Amino acid sequence: MYWHLDEDQRFLVEAARDYARAELIAKDRVWDATEQSLGDELPSLAEMGFMNMRVREEYGGLGCSMVVYSRILHELAYASPSVSVTLSVHNMVGEVLQKYGSEELRRQMLPDWGKAESLGTFAISEADAGSDPSSIQTRAELKGDYYVLDGAKMWITNALSGRWFMTLARTGEGKKGICAFWVDGNDPGVERLEIKGKTGIRGSETAALHYTQVKVPRAWLLGEDGQGLEIALAALDGGRIGIASQATGIMEACLDEMTSYAKQRVQFGHPIAERQAIQFMIADSAVELEAARALTLHAARLRDSGEPYTQAAAKAKLFASEAANRVAYRAVQVHGGAGYVNETRVERLARDARVTTIYEGTSEIQRVVIGRGLKG
Numbered sequence: 219m220y221w222h223l224d225e226d227q228r229f230l231v232e233a234a235r236d237y238a239r240a241e242l243i244a245k246d247r248v249w250d251a252t253e254q255s256l257g258d259e260l261p262s263l264a265e266m267g268f269m270n271m272r273v274r275e276e277y278g279g280l281g282c283s284m285v286v287y288s289r290i291l292h293e294l295a296y297a298s299p300s301v302s303v304t305l306s307v308h309n310m311v312g313e314v315l316q317k318y319g320s321e322e323l324r325r326q327m328l329p330d331w332g333k334a335e336s337l338g339t340f341a342i343s344e345a346d347a348g349s350d351p352s353s354i355q356t357r358a359e360l361k362g363d364y365y366v367l368d369g370a371k372m373w374i375t376n377a378l379s380g381r382w383f384m385t386l387a388r389t390g391e392g393k394k395g396i397c398a399f400w401v402d403g404n405d406p407g408v409e410r411l412e413i414k415g416k417t418g419i420r421g422s423e424t425a426a427l428h429y430t431q432v433k434v435p436r437a438w439l440l441g442e443d444g445q446g447l448e449i450a451l452a453a454l455d456g457g458r459i460g461i462a463s464q465a466t467g468i469m470e471a472c473l474d475e476m477t478s479y480a481k482q483r484v485q486f487g488h489p490i491a492e493r494q495a496i497q498f499m500i501a502d503s504a505v506e507l508e509a510a511r512a513l514t515l516h517a518a519r520l521r522d523s524g525e526p527y528t529q530a531a532a533k534a535k536l537f538a539s540e541a542a543n544r545v546a547y548r549a550v551q552v553h554g555g556a557g558y559v560n561e562t563r564v565e566r567l568a569r570d571a572r573v574t575t576i577y578e579g580t581s582e583i584q585r586v587v588i589g590r591g592l593k594g
């Protein structure tokens with residue numbers, strides 16, 4: 219399904235698909251089993267252009283449309299949901315810089331954004347501020363030409379190999395007291411504490427961050443003073459299309475795995491695929507995959523055409539993430555006992571799917587966004 223991609227766009231999506239299926243499936247299995255970061259894969263991902271998808275060509279990026287970007291994240295997630303989320307976060311942060319950074323900061327940072335060493339993080343959540351980012355406590359104080367940041371962030375993706383941390387911190391009280399800063403992860407005041415023991419996406423890095431007197435040049439404030447929350451929420455609208463694409467990639471992998479297993483597994487003298495009960499699980503999964511893709515690409519197209527897409531992105535993320543969990547559940551069910559051990563891919567995919575209803579806004583928060591939009 220190409221959704222009217224031109225030849226160049228189709229080439230990019232097919233390159234992602236070929237590379238992901240040839241290279242990433244086996245590696246993802248190792249990252250999962252050893253809980254090892256996929257950091258060593260970043261140079262290859264950079265070389266393929268995947269770290270520079272949403273940066274405009276004038277700054278050296280690929281300037282991919284949101285539809286193409288979504289299709290590529292889908293193909294990567296098919297093979298490795300960890301790779302997909304790593305790149306979804308990195309590319310989202312690059313877009314924030316491109317939109318809200320000063321021209322000087324953009325000229326300084328964006329030409330290198332496609333390099334492995336430039337990995338970006340989106341440091342919003344804190345131990346006591348998850349669904350409600352307006353309650354963050356990390357502080358920033360202006361001292362001469364620098365802001366000085368103190369506080370702690372939690373659950374930050376890419377925060378071990380990451381270099382540039384888009385960080386929300388408060389300079390005052392209330393929602394308007396929050397600013398977005400461009401933080402150098404190499405500052406001596408930044409401490410990274412790896413979070414181990416995740417259920418899934420175990421190749422993706424997750425860490426807590428401690429900031430002690432971290433210095434940020436005044437010119438590295440993103441947007442206006444007090445615009446931080448608005449910037450973060452706008453970025454998350456796009457990020458949700460990325461997570462929905464990750465979810466559809468997981469669904470397609472589950473569908474392929476369960477279909478092929480059902481055709482070769484024989485019980486009672488027949489392949490289980492001949493049983494209607496099994497066919498129904500496969501059929502329901504195929505329908506949900508198409509519905510999730512249609513919602514995701516619809517949101518991406520709205521964004522590409524400059525129309526409002528907050529609602530569409532929330533609907534796509536809500537449906538795709540919940541459907542991914544249903545499809546992964548069925549994929550395990552079709553595999554029987556074999557689906558319950560890590561010899562089969564569906565066991566891992568089911569664990570990877572779980573987080574998609576949690577990060578970048580839980581399902582409940584997507585419903586809040588959708589309900590608010592309907593209420594007007």
Ligand SMILES: Cc1cc2nc3c(=O)[nH]c(=O)nc-3n(C[C@H](O)[C@H](O)[C@H](O)COP(=O)(O)OP(=O)(O)OC[C@H]3O[C@@H](n4cnc5c(N)ncnc54)[C@H](O)[C@@H]3O)c2cc1C
Nearest residue numbers: 340341342343348349373374375576577578579580582583
């Ligand atoms: C692997 C992983 C990677 C992550 N990466 C990042 C990252 O890169 N950057 C970042 O900033 N954060 C990141 N997060 C954090 C993630 O965005 C939060 O976990 C998420 O927003 C939920 O916040 P919380 O965990 O504090 O749960 P809480 O906000 O405490 O929510 C707990 C439960 O209450 C529900 N709830 C809360 N408020 C409401 C409400 N108003 N109405 C109805 N129900 C409600 C929630 O839906 C949930 O079910 C990551 C999380 C994980 C697990």
